[in-house]
Amino acid sequence: MVSGVVTESTRTPLLSFVVPVYGVEAYLYQCLESILGGLTGDDSDAIELVAVDDASPDRCGEMLESYAAGRPNVRVVRLTRNVGLGLARNAGLEQARGRYVWFVDSDDWLPPGAVTTVLARLRRDEPDVLLLDHLRVHENGRLEVDASSHLLRGVPDPVTLDERPELLRVQHTAWNKVVRRDFLDELDLRFHPGWYEDIPFSHPLLIGAERISVLDQVCYRYRQGRLGAITSTRSGRHFDAFAQYERLFEWVDTHHPDPELRATLFTLMISHYLVVVGNDDRLHPHLRRAFFRRVAEHYRRFLPPEGYPQPDGVPGLKHRLVGRNSYLAYVALRRAHRMAGRLRGQRAAPAPAGADPAAGREVAEQSTALAGQG
Structure with missing residues (x-):
């Protein structure tokens, strides 16, 4: 299924971004640049980006290879057939070397300063899971606060779910959580095939975590209404x-x-x-x-x-x-x-x-x- 990996590296970054890519050539560059653009040398050295070309039918594969050229902290995994979001994330996770992993969808993007802020919190708290706030961005540019964002307020130090049970009601997606890689392996958690793959992945992360850190700051922009997005597609x-x-x-x-x-x-x-x-x-x-x-x-x-x-x-x-x-x-x-x-x-x-x-x-x-x- 995996046909090749571009730009090998042997270093151990603090944070790996895993970005599954399919049919998003209009949004892909914005996503990649929001992760890597404007970073200092230290922050750039602390991360890697593993992009997974999920047999995308457009120019995404070419764009990824071009973007990875000359960037040692960008690696491309090419799949020979389309497997869907969850299994593409698994393929990227297998190639990721970071102590932490952040699953970012390729039609979304990060606001300026998000990567630096997240790295600082990971170094400070060393959590099992870091929860992040986000904004929904509609096609007309309208920004919308998520209905669960208020649950992230007032949690300055790492907690458990027993101490803050309301955190289980934070939006159950993979992209608003940065996860310690060894913790994923301890729970033996991977994504399942099919739509709504975040459900049996995100909830167990919070249930099993001994240290949940909460970052009450918008670190993710979630695109709404894109043609082809699951939440905008009528389907069985x-x-x-x-x-x-x-x-x-x-x-x-x-x-x-x-x-x-x-x-x-x-x-x-x-x-x-x-x-x-x-x-x-x-x-x-x-x-x-x-x-x-x-x-x-x-x-x-x-x-x-x-x-x-x-x-x-x-x-x-x-x-x-x-x-x-x-x-x-x-x-x-x-x-x-x-x-x-x-x-x-x-x-x-x-x-x-x-x-x-x-x-x-x-x-x-x-x-x-x-x-x-x-």
């Missing part, structure tokens, strides 16, 4: 999430069979499924019912005997509808909730001619009736 492959959560619970049952931890993960799982099933950019309407049925199946299968902490409000109502496998009620709630959102957005504007003043009352009545079913 979103059903891969079910197998990934099954792997996660199998790992937890084997390594950390704690009822409270399992209940927290159950809440996160159902909430994540509801994000997917309600997103028009991910699921075609004709797949929504089947996906919902699978969510209900996992609800019954993994429901903790002692119960679990349900969200408040509409999210909690959706959880209850999943528990009852009430797809039609879920559809009605989803429709009513969206209609209410549109009406709220129209309040600042004059009502269009012929608008039905009873529409708002109908939405409220639907929501109230559904809430009564909970």
